[in-house]
Amino acid sequence: MAAGIPTILHVDMDAFYASVELRDRPHLAGRPVCVGGEASRRGVISAASYEARRFGVHSAMSTARAQSLCPDLVLLPADFEKYTAVSRQIMGIFTSYTPLVEPLSLDEAFLDVAGCERLHGDAVTIGRAIKADILSETGMVASIGIAPTKFVAKLASDLEKPDGFVVITADRVREVLDPLPVSKIFGVGDRTAKRLAALGVERIEQLASRGRDEVLHEFGATGAWIHDLAHGIDPRRVTPGRQEKSHGMERTFPEDVSDRGELRKLLYEFCDSVAFTLRERGLRGRTVTIKARYWNFRTVTRSHTLSQPTSLGPRLFATARDLLERVPQGPLRLLGVQVGALEDVRAPRQAELFGEPLLAPEDERATKAQAGMDALRKKYGKAMVKPASAMRDDGVS
Incomplete structure (x- = not known):
């Protein structure tokens, strides 16, 4: 495919652990469900269904806090053997379309489908086929982002969750990035975001409008990286067989x-x-x-x-x-x-x-x-x- 044409997919399962449990317990559909440890044992939330998230519950929150926000919360213990088995099914679907699969965790991965057009169609066709295969084979719902780079693809998968499917072509990158907060940039944590805000930079558009040398001088090598991402520039390739660090x-x-x-x-x-x-x-x-x-x-x-x-x-x-x-x-x-x-x-x-x-x-x-x-x-x-x-x-x- 020509440069700039979207070939990178980021596939992210929606509320993965909680969704697996809801799939196996259909009587809990529509109720706020979380997977995590018991409050009496100082447990934390590993995953929250979207119904639970409406109460402000999210992963990494203490279970005690989650239950105070949502008294009707259904708390289920984690079953990582089951989640791993479902993850293997999903990764198998990915590799049936392209060998270039880079798992990031049990529930998300990057795929590069460049060169797969003759077998499976373009990236959008492949993305929709993968989404349908995941649903039919596992009963799970995925959100998919498609873009020319890994950074923008990951951003795209998060824009319309749950059950999202967002395609960002090269000519739309600027339009999508500009209004977003700088915290959406990979590598901009709370501390960097505060330093940028002190400089009057709160949106990606404001960061992109700064001179690269200026941002480099202020933030060092990190400055060059986040300035490139603000322009949608991300040279990272999809790396299969990504080794655990x-x-x-x-x-x-x-x-x-x-x-x-x-x-x-x-x-x-x-x-x-x-x-x-x-x-x-x-x-x-x-x-x-x-x-x-x-x-x-x-x-x-x-x-x-x-x-x-x-x-x-x-x-x-x-x-x-x-x-x-x-x-x-x-x-x-x-x-x-x-x-x-x-x-x-x-x-x-x-x-x-x-x-x-x-x-x-x-x-x-x-x-x-x-x-x-x-x-x-x-x-x-x-x-x-x-x-x-x-x-x-x-x-x-």
């Missing part, structure tokens, strides 16, 4: 926890679970980060980068345990661990100077032992195999 888990406690032994025990469980998932996905990571949130919502993080990437739980825990010692004492309402700088296990590893081995002998033994434990877990369940240290009352030392 980090993986982790965290827990909000029903009651604040101060006991360091209990916190270490929880950290061990987190690291063990995260490591198992990394191994299943063929990944290993180098950077370990822990997050601690106090009773007053003050949040601190501590990170450390390993000399070699790993997917061994004990190695991750050893680092996380040391990081916990750098966190000030106090009652915590949340604790979490994340492993970043992920890479494929098939990627070549840099040898150490003077020919030192990539794995220490104890790591080689641990890797072999871990493979045996993983085989048992896959056969009998994750809870079947646990180290004795994780079951001690005084926490993991």
